[in-house]
Amino acid sequence: MHAKLFAIIAACLFGATTPFSKLLLSQIHPLVLVGLFGLGSGAVMLIIRLLQVGLFHPERIKVELSKYYWLWLFGAMLTGGILAPVVLVYSLPRTSAATASILLNFESVSTTLFAAYLFKEKIGPRIWLAIILITVASILLSVDWSSSWGISLSALGVLLSTVFWGLDNNFTRNISMKDPYSIVIVRGLVSGSSVLCFSIILGMPFPSSIYLVAAIMWGGLVYGIGLVLFILAIRDLGASRASALLGTAPFLGALFSFFVFWELPAMQFVIALPFMVAGAYILLKEKHIAL
Incomplete structure (x- = not known):
């Protein structure tokens, strides 16, 4: 029960991230x-x-990881700590917060597929149905009739970030039995300082102190406390099951976006939402099969 509660609390924190990041x-x-x-x-x-x-x-405070575990941690830092958030924040300005929030539900699909094919978690017929439903919804949300390409590159960017987070979730699963605090501390300090150093080299402007503190504190709340709770959930539930619970985050994000930006949902959003809700519900009800 605690594992599910941890995953749901993490989902609430991650759900608020998309509209807050857009601000x-x-x-x-x-x-x-x-x-x-x-x-x-x-x-x-x-x-x-x-x-x-x-x-x-x-x-x-000790970080007791063997060489084997350090490789998984490095993979998690690269995919989830650097690549995924960088791709996402570059895509957000050209995507409505509600649409981006719902597209992030594709993370549960990518996590499940990687868990099945790379780490041999079993996938039943219901999971495949959920994957198809969420994929259809993601395609609907990615269509841009005003673009000569017929697709929204910013929406594809959001989807790409979920692929990186899908890898991250599976890498993190392999070290989830270790101290979650140590994992998040090392991951956050290394990935954060690396990106900031790169920003300084490129001459990126830094914000005023109030926005700087707000970003740091939000990072601590969501990617610190939220990630620790998610790692604890992965221990008992497995990567695919924990990610299914985390799949409630996009719907919370869409709800938060409505109240923050007063964005009226586009017709694509209305059409895609039932597919996404149905897929997320199936994943949520599916029982995890332990390895």
């Missing part, structure tokens, strides 16, 4: 925002961990 992008360069989110997640979790073990005993 911050009006004041912060996309690459800088990704770096601040990552740095915030690592820094905030480090502070929480220090408070847990005692400020005068920092030596108790």
Whole structure:
């Protein structure tokens, strides 16, 4: 029960990220925002961990990972800590927050497919039906009749970010039995500082202090606390099952977007939503088969 609760709380946090990120992008360069989110997640979790073990005993914080686990952590940092958020924040300005939120539900599909073909989790007929429904909805949301290509490149960018997060979820599953705080601290500090250093080299402008602090604190809340809760959920539920619960995040994001931006949903959104809801519901009800 705790694992499901952790996944649902994480879903609420991640669901609010799309509209909040869209607001911050009006004041912060996309690459800088990704770096601040990552740095915030690592820094905030480090502070929480220090408070847990005692400020005068920092030596108790250990990252005990073998070479094998470091490879999985590096993969998670690269795909989920750098590639996915960078692609997403560059796609958000040209995509409505509600549409982007719903498209992010494709993460459950990519996670399930990677879990099945790379890590041999079993997929039943109901899961395949869910994958088809969510894929149809994603295609509908990606069509852009005003484009000469017939597709929305920004929507495809959002979908690409979910592919990277699908890999990230499966990489994280392989180290989920380790200390989640250590995983998030290392992942956040390394990926965040790397992106920020790259931003400085490219001469990207940094925001005013109020937006800088807001981005760091949001990163700590969502990509710090939220990610720790998600890792704890993966331990008991597996990557595909935990991601199915996290699949409620896009619908929460669409709801938040409506209240934040007062965006009226486009006809494509209305048509695609039932397919996405049905697919997410099937994934949510499917029982996880342990390896």
